[in-house]
Amino acid sequence: MKTTNKLLANLLLLVVSSAVCLFLLEMAYRFYLFGADTFSIEKMNSVHDIGLSGFLQRSSHPELLFELKPNLDTHFKLVPFQTNSRGLRDKEYTIEKPDGVLRVAVVGDSFTLPSGVAIEDAYHSVIEERLNRGRTSVGYQLINFAVGGYTLKQYALVIRAKALEYAPDLILIGFCAGNDDQVFQPERFPDPFDPKERTLPFYGSFALDAAILKIQSWRMEQEMRPDLSERQRRYLARVFSELASIGDAEDIPIVIVYLWNQPANSKPIEELALSNGIEHFLDVSSAFRQTELDDYRILPIDNHPNARAHQIFADRIYEYLARNDLLRRQSRE
Numbered sequence: 001m002k003t004t005n006k007l008l009a010n011l012l013l014l015v016v017s018s019a020v021c022l023f024l025l026e027m028a029y030r031f032y033l034f035g036a037d038t039f040s041i042e043k044m045n046s047v048h049d050i051g052l053s054g055f056l057q058r059s060s061h062p063e064l065l066f067e068l069k070p071n072l073d074t075h076f077k078l079v080p081f082q083t084n085s086r087g088l089r090d091k092e093y094t095i096e097k098p099d100g101v102l103r104v105a106v107v108g109d110s111f112t113l114p115s116g117v118a119i120e121d122a123y124h125s126v127i128e129e130r131l132n133r134g135r136t137s138v139g140y141q142l143i144n145f146a147v148g149g150y151t152l153k154q155y156a157l158v159i160r161a162k163a164l165e166y167a168p169d170l171i172l173i174g175f176c177a178g179n180d181d182q183v184f185q186p187e188r189f190p191d192p193f194d195p196k197e198r199t200l201p202f203y204g205s206f207a208l209d210a211a212i213l214k215i216q217s218w219r220m221e222q223e224m225r226p227d228l229s230e231r232q233r234r235y236l237a238r239v240f241s242e243l244a245s246i247g248d249a250e251d252i253p254i255v256i257v258y259l260w261n262q263p264a265n266s267k268p269i270e271e272l273a274l275s276n277g278i279e280h281f282l283d284v285s286s287a288f289r290q291t292e293l294d295d296y297r298i299l300p301i302d303n304h305p306n307a308r309a310h311q312i313f314a315d316r317i318y319e320y321l322a323r324n325d326l327l328r329r330q331s332r333e
Helices: 002-039 123-132 152-161 206-223 230-250 267-275 307-323
Strands: 056-058 066-068 073-076 079-082 102-107 140-144 170-176 254-259 280-283 297-299 302-305
Touching (some): 102 152, 123 140, 123 307, 230 267, 254 267, 254 307, 267 280, 280 307, 302 307
Parallel strands (some): 102 140
Antiparallel strands (some): 056 066, 297 302
């Protein structure tokens, strides 16, 4: 009996000590990733995908599937995250464009939203601030229609459904390789779209999530094709043609900006865009080809570009817009 009790006590001690060790390892890993934010339940519960954030609602435009909820005031991936009364991650804008204002509709996914970056550090915010610096009246408005999880097809839909209402003079599309070059498959989404409930990452394991992400990334690298499939090419050609037709019909220039991702191979995308009516294509990923990409991620376990990367985006885009005289386009009546 004593031997049995001793074995049980040793087993219990082993379980408890293992649990304590795992807890300490988890906390050490969290502190390595997040620093002092490790101890903030609110901030730690913000480190999840947009689809698990509770920020999405079913869109009033069924083909769009989902959109951001209006009037959010919270955190997402550690940084403050607010939306305006129309569900845009941006300040409030009047629908009617003020006189003398040049408006740019900015469309994209989580790279443009952007995830894990304060809104004032987003590339479109940096460009807007630079354009308006020193002006005595409002001259430029870059309005952010980006939503994490959107695809190229949804960019065309959000332009028609929302952006055109603001009478933009220019449309800027942040193209995210590895996402926007994939064929949109609406059948993968429930009909009608039913947003998932918010998860609470604070009570999970970031170390385990990182291990799973590493395995998934490795599998994706093994399966990644070095070139576009014929199905992808047909899909991209169709959507680029649709975007070009919107620009032609509304007399609005459209600029496709190929944002950094890895691996970066913009040439096939650029050729398809230009051959299907898109006049402006800018590859900003070239700025990162000789750099250490870990320096430009928001977290070691998250590939979204950080504020430093967004500054590079902003510099390249501003130079391109100025060089092509797209910043002096007169507001349309």
